[in-house]
Amino acid sequence: MKALPESDRTKLKRSPKRACFDRERLYEIFDEAHVVHVGFSTNEQPYVIPMLGWRVDNQLYIHGSNGSRMIKALRDGTGCCVTATLLDGMVLSKSAFHHSANYRSAVVFGSFRAVNDPEEIESSLYRFLEHIAPGRWDEVRPPSEQELKATTILAIELEEASVKIRTGPAQEADGDEVLPVWTGEMRIRQQVREMVADENANVSEAPDYSGAWKERREVEKE
Amino acid sequence: MKALPESDRTKLKRSPKRACFDRERLYEIFDEAHVVHVGFSTNEQPYVIPMLGWRVDNQLYIHGSNGSRMIKALRDGTGCCVTATLLDGMVLSKSAFHHSANYRSAVVFGSFRAVNDPEEIESSLYRFLEHIAPGRWDEVRPPSEQELKATTILAIELEEASVKIRTGPAQEADGDEVLPVWTGEMRIRQQVREMVADENANVSEAPDYSGAWKERREVEKE
Numbered sequence: 001m002k003a004l005p006e007s008d009r010t011k012l013k014r015s016p017k018r019a020c021f022d023r024e025r026l027y028e029i030f031d032e033a034h035v036v037h038v039g040f041s042t043n044e045q046p047y048v049i050p051m052l053g054w055r056v057d058n059q060l061y062i063h064g065s066n067g068s069r070m071i072k073a074l075r076d077g078t079g080c081c082v083t084a085t086l087l088d089g090m091v092l093s094k095s096a097f098h099h100s101a102n103y104r105s106a107v108v109f110g111s112f113r114a115v116n117d118p119e120e121i122e123s124s125l126y127r128f129l130e131h132i133a134p135g136r137w138d139e140v141r142p143p144s145e146q147e148l149k150a151t152t153i154l155a156i157e158l159e160e161a162s163v164k165i166r167t168g169p170a171q172e173a174d175g176d177e178v179l180p181v182w183t184g185e186m187r188i189r190q191q192v193r194e195m196v197a198d199e200n201a202n203v204s205e206a207p208d209y210s211g212a213w214k215e216r217r218e219v220e221k222e
Numbered sequence: 223m224k225a226l227p228e229s230d231r232t233k234l235k236r237s238p239k240r241a242c243f244d245r246e247r248l249y250e251i252f253d254e255a256h257v258v259h260v261g262f263s264t265n266e267q268p269y270v271i272p273m274l275g276w277r278v279d280n281q282l283y284i285h286g287s288n289g290s291r292m293i294k295a296l297r298d299g300t301g302c303c304v305t306a307t308l309l310d311g312m313v314l315s316k317s318a319f320h321h322s323a324n325y326r327s328a329v330v331f332g333s334f335r336a337v338n339d340p341e342e343i344e345s346s347l348y349r350f351l352e353h354i355a356p357g358r359w360d361e362v363r364p365p366s367e368q369e370l371k372a373t374t375i376l377a378i379e380l381e382e383a384s385v386k387i388r389t390g391p392a393q394e395a396d397g398d399e400v401l402p403v404w405t406g407e408m409r410i411r412q413q414v415r416e417m418v419a420d421e422n423a424n425v426s427e428a429p430d431y432s433g434a435w436k437e438r439r440e441v442e443k444e
Contacts, residue, residue, distance in 0.1 A: 009267060035309050035325075039261035039270035045231065048261035048270055050307035050327050085272035087257050087412075090354050095363040096347060097373070099354070103257075105272050125318060132312050132321070139403050141317040141395075151319070169420040173363075177422045181361050182429055184419040190309075190412045197406040198391040200399045207404055 009109050010162035020163040023058075029106035029163060030055045033084035034132070034213075038062065040080040042073055053084065054124075054131040059155040060108060061115070061124050071152045075114040082156060083107045089187040093170035094179040100170060102185060108161040112154035121153055133209040231331050232384035242385040245280075251328035251385060252277045255306035256354070256435075260284065262302040264295055275306065276346075276353040281377045282330060283337070283346050293374045297336040304378060305329045311409040315392035316401045322392060324407060330383040334376035343375055355431040 004010070004021040012019040030036070036053035039046060049070050051062045060082060064071040074080060084106045091100040115121055122143075129137045143151075170183055192213045195206035226232070226243040234241040252258070258275035261268060271292050273284045282304060286293040296302060306328045313322040337343055344365075351359045365373075392405055414435045417428035 035307055037259040037261075037270050037305060037307070039259075039268040039303075041263045041266070041268050044263070044301070045331070046261040046263050046268055046301060046303045048259050048303045048305040048329070050259075050305060050325070052323060079266070079268060081261075081268045081270045083259060083270040083272060085257055085259070089418075092355060092358070093362065095365070095369075096351055096359060097365045097369040099351065101274060103272070107270070109267070129318055129321065133314060133408070136314070137318060140315065141398055141401060143317070143319045147317075147319040172422070176363055178424070179363060180425055182419070182425040182427070183423045184417055184428065186355070186417055186431060186435075187415045188412060188435065189415045190410060193409045193411040195406055195408055196311075197404065200394070201405045202400070203402055203404040205404070206406065209408060213408075213410065 004161050005159070006162075007160050010107070010160055012162070012164065018164045018166050020165055022163065023158075025104070025163045025165065026106050026158060026161055027055060029086060029104050030060055030084050030158075031131070032086055036060070036062070036082050036084045038070070038074070038080055038082050040070070040073060040078045042078070052128075053082070054128045055158070056124055056127050058158045060158055061128065061153060061155050062112070063128070063151055063153045066150060066152050071154070074112045074154055075152060077111045079109075079111050081107060081109050087188050088167070089185040091170045091185055092183055094172055094176040094181045094183055098170050098172060098176070100166065102166050102168070103164075105164045106161065108156060108158055110156050110160055112156045115153040115155050121148060124153055124155070132212060133207070134212050136207070136209070226383050227381070228384075229382050232329070232382060234384070234386065240386045240388050242387055244385065245380075247326070247385045247387065248328050248380060248383055249277060251308060251326050252282055252306050252380075253353070254308055258282070258284070258304050258306045260292070260296070260302055260304050262292070262295060262300045264300070275304070276350045277380070278346060278349050280380045282380055283350065283375060283377050284334070285350070285373055285375045288372060288374050293376070296334045296376055297374060299333045301331075301333050303329060303331050309410050310389070311407040313392045313407055314405055316394055316398040316403045316405055320392050320394055320398070322388065324388050324390070325386075327386045328383065330378060330380055332378050332382055334378045337375040337377055343370060346375055346377070354434060355429070356434050358429070358431070
């Protein structure tokens with residue numbers, strides 16, 4: 001896959017060795033995160049709003065109610081920054097200062113476009129549900145025309161984008177290696193824990209969608 | 223505890239029943255999230271940067287390298303928005319449209335101040351490490367003067383802040399209740415999974431810090 005282009009906005013000035021312009025890693029992070037944080041300004045006031053985000057090819061989608069202030073601002077082409085972050089673990093060092101975090105984060109700059117094509121609307125909603133609960137689309141009532149009209153779907157191209165990744169052990173200060181302190185990584189994971197049925201879940205067996213929320217894969221050491 | 227004041231920026235125009243101005247819930251969300259997303263603009267370009275964040279009383283702290291562009295912008299008092307989000311579960315409905323997410327999110331508006339007082343610097347770093355790994359401060363080498371000088375600590379007052387919470391089952395459309403589809407909540411959890419020792423972890427038994435990353439508490443139904 002073609003590497004992501006480097007721009008003034010995506011170039012890392014600090015810790016450039018954590019930078020990555022690999023499109024597959026970018027996709028992986030947005031796919032695994034499910035939640036993205038959308039940043040934009042109105043009247044010079046920055047806002048950061050959590051949204052469910054899902055990727056189809058080189059586009060990241062979000063959706064919301066037509067009346068939402070954020071959706072209105074974004075559909076007008078307001079410049080924004082969308083970030084997804086996976087905390088993989090805490091890096092425990094022998095000194096207070098050298099503690100760190102292992103993480104993967106993805107950032108895309110640009111602006112959203114409103115998705116108006118009925119085919120793209122339906123296919124992106126299908127992919128949204130598949131991303132959360134594979135196979136469920138065929139089991140549930142499909143959206144009515146009225147429901148589709150109440151929803152705005154927005155897409156942003158994953159082009160001016162970058163990835164930051166930290167893996168591996170702590171970087172100890174010279175001489176600290178011999179201190180009698182345990183060091184290593186405390187791994188953090190997000191996963192599906194249980195399926196809690198509603199009162200009107202008139203089907204006794206809960207489906208298994210955990211594949212879409214699989215435990216984060218092991219990230220290779222540096 | 224005194225409720226958070228409602229402002230033009232924190233007032234929810236959509237779904238006001240999800241809004242909450244309870245300080246304890248705000249604290250809980252920032253405490254549990256560990257990661258915050260900091261949004262700010264420079265030259266009208268919005269940025270959203272993930273940071274480790276920790277709370278002490280009514281202040282939220284972050285830290286970074288003196289040379290970081292973001293730290294420089296924020297310490298100059300740039301207006302920002304800091305958001306923490308906990309995805310508690312996916313709400314599976316009988317119709318595609320009524321799927322939703324259960325979550326808790328906290329937002330604070332304002333600007334950071336640089337922490338310059340040596341006592342506040344040390345006590346906030348102590349609280350930072352305690353927040354990640356309780357008891358560890360006393361086991362590791364404390365920060366040297368040089369290390370302290372290389373770090374900038376920033377604090378923001380949790381005053382113009384608000385909380386959004388969604389809990390409970392799907393709101394089905396009239397008539398959908400009887401459809402033969404399983405409905406309920408797919409609960410998502412973030413937790414410590416394992417302690418992976420470094421090569422130079424010259425203490426055999428890994429400490430247990432999982433208390434600081436305890437499984438998310440059950441959120442009461444609406």
